[in-house]
C-alpha cells in the first residue's frame with residue numbers, strides 16, 4: 001500500500017478568538033499506532049472530533065486511504081472505515097452487550113442486509129457482533145445488560161463497537177481514563193493485540209501505556225503540534241519536556 005492511511009494537512013479550528021487546532025499536519029501509516037499526547041486543554045479531543053467528522057474544521061484537509069474526506073460527516077467516515085471509540089455515554093445501558101455491538105454492525109452494513117429475511121439478518125448481525133466481542137474479550141458477557149458491566153469492561157465494549165463497524169482506523173480517545181491498574185493492563189494488552197490488524201490513533205494521558213504501545217507520538221501544546229517522532233526521541237525532546245513543566249513524560 002503506497003502513501004499513508006491518514007493524512008492531515010493544515011487542520012485548524014477556532015472557538016471564538018481561541019485557536020484550538022492550529023495548522024496541524026501529520027500522517028499515520030498503515031498499521032501504525034500513532035499516539036497524540038499533550039497537557040490538559042491542548043486540543044486533543046477537539047482534534048479527534050475533527051478527525052471523526054463530528055466537528056467541522058475552519059481550514060485544512062483530511063485524506064483517508066488517499067481520498068479527501070474533509071467535508072464528510074461521521075456516518076460517511078464510518079462507512080469509509082474510520083471509527084471512534086465513543087465515550088461510555090454512547091453505550092446503551094438498558095440493552096445487552098450483544099445488542100450494543102450488533103447495532104454498530106448494522107450502522108456499517110446499512111441497507112446491505114435488506115434482501116435478507118429478518119431471521120437471517122439477525123443471525124448475520126449477531127455473528128459479526130460476537131466476533132467483535134470475542135476480539136475484546138467480552139464474548140462471555142454477550143447476554144449481560146451493558147449497564148451491569150464494570151468500568152473497564154465498558155471501555156472494552158466501546159472498542160468492540162468501533163470494531164463492529166468494520167473500521168480499519170480506530171480513533172481511541174482516552175480509553176484508559178478512570179480505569180484501575182488491572183483494567184488498564186487488560187486494555188493495554190488489547191490495544192497491543194489490535195495493532196496486528198488495525199491502524200490506531202490513540203489519545204491518552206497514561207504515558208506508560210503510550211510509550212509501551214506507540215510507534216510514533218505527536219505532541220500537542222496549545223493547539224500546535226510541536227513534535228512527531230518515535231517514542232524514545234519524544235521522551236528526550238527538550239521542547240516536549242518543557243511543555244510538560246516537570247510532569248513525567250515516560
Ligand SMILES: Nc1ncnc2c1ncn2[C@@H]1O[C@H](COP(=O)(O)OP(=O)(O)OP(=O)(O)O)[C@@H](O)[C@H]1O
Nearest residue numbers: 015016018020038039040041042043044045046047
Ligand atoms: N465547544 C467549545 N467551545 C469553546 N471552547 C472549547 C470548546 N471545546 C473545547 N474548547 C476549548 O478548547 C481547548 C481544548 O480543549 P480539548 O478538550 O480539545 O483539550 P484536550 O487536550 O482534549 O484536554 P483534556 O486533556 O483535558 O481532555 C480548551 O481550552 C477548551 O476549553
